[in-house]
Amino acid sequence: TGTKYFTALPGVYExxxxxxxxxxTSFSGTGYIKYTYGGVQYTVYxxxxxxxxxxxxxxxxxxxxxxxxxxxxxxxxxxxxxxNYAVTNxxxxxxxxxxxxxxxxxxxxxxxxxxxxxxxxxxxxxxxxASKFSGDPDMVVFSGDIVxxxxxxxxxxxxxxxxxxxxxxxxxxxxxxxxxxxRGIYAANLLxxxxxxxGEFYYDFRYGPLWGVVMDTGEDKVDTHExxxxxxxxxxxxxxxxxxxxxxxxxx
Numbered sequence: 001t002g003t004k005y006f007t008a009l010p011g012v013y014e015x016x017x018x019x020x021x022x023x024x025t026s027f028s029g030t031g032y033i034k035y036t037y038g039g040v041q042y043t044v045y046x047x048x049x050x051x052x053x054x055x056x057x058x059x060x061x062x063x064x065x066x067x068x069x070x071x072x073x074x075x076x077x078x079x080x081x082x083x084n085y086a087v088t089n090x091x092x093x094x095x096x097x098x099x100x101x102x103x104x105x106x107x108x109x110x111x112x113x114x115x116x117x118x119x120x121x122x123x124x125x126x127x128x129x130a131s132k133f134s135g136d137p138d139m140v141v142f143s144g145d146i147v148x149x150x151x152x153x154x155x156x157x158x159x160x161x162x163x164x165x166x167x168x169x170x171x172x173x174x175x176x177x178x179x180x181x182x183r184g185i186y187a188a189n190l191l192x193x194x195x196x197x198x199g200e201f202y203y204d205f206r207y208g209p210l211w212g213v214v215m216d217t218g219e220d221k222v223d224t225h226e227x228x229x230x231x232x233x234x235x236x237x238x239x240x241x242x243x244x245x246x247x248x249x250x251x252x
Contacts, residue, residue, distance in 0.1 A: 004092045007157045010075045011164035013173045016197035016205045024058040024157040029080040031059025035073040054080040058193050070103030099169040104208035117143040130166045140171050144178020150187040177201040179220045
């Protein structure tokens with residue numbers, strides 16, 4: 001019942017081994033995207049273990065780089081009002097698109113980045129700042145503290161909505177977790193909706209002439225600081241991250 005809508009507009013996120021299209025809706029149900037590549041029509045679902053997910057409001061669909069770069073895609077979500085082993089009841093379907101994702105079209109010395117940081121929940125401010133960018137960015141980087149903290153699922157939806165709204169789903173997004181996104185009782189769930197190739201918030205990627213390395217700063221104080229109430233555990237994590245960074249090779 002009631003109007004169905006997107007609570008986070010679609011964004012296309014760099015994962016290091018492909019793109020993830022991420023969005024959220026005001027209802028639980030299916031999430032999928034449709035596009036045509038190489039003359040073949042694709043429908044790709046948000047699924048786990050070959051089962052289409054129907055019990056969540058945030059959707060993640062991974063696709064190969066080549067399938068979306070310079071291509072048009074449409075995002076869909078269909079409400080599921082009831083589901084058991086034999087019967088599924090569907091409700092409203094909403095969609096966004098078709099949206100065309102920009103492909104890199106410059107030379108080795110021509111790469112335009114739009115970088116936004118410390119937006120702290122300010123969606124309108126973020127869009128206004130982005131509108132001042134005079135060119136057509138090749139990629140948009142959100143370098144942390146996009147929200148104040150992640151206390152509820154709604155804060156995860158707001159995080160993705162700010163990034164999706166700024167880019168309109170038209171530019172690849174690189175998201176770097178800020179220390180404010182490590183705070184809040186729901187912060188530990190964020191990685192469930194951000195599947196990088198390392199399985200962590202640090203990863204590397206290549207786009208056009210760019211080799212990008214994303215590092216995760218975690219918190220900005222030691223784990224034992226009284227502010228965190230013994231709920232931060234970044235010392236071993238940072239050691240693991242350092243070892244990963246040392247293992248990277250530019251020619252691979």
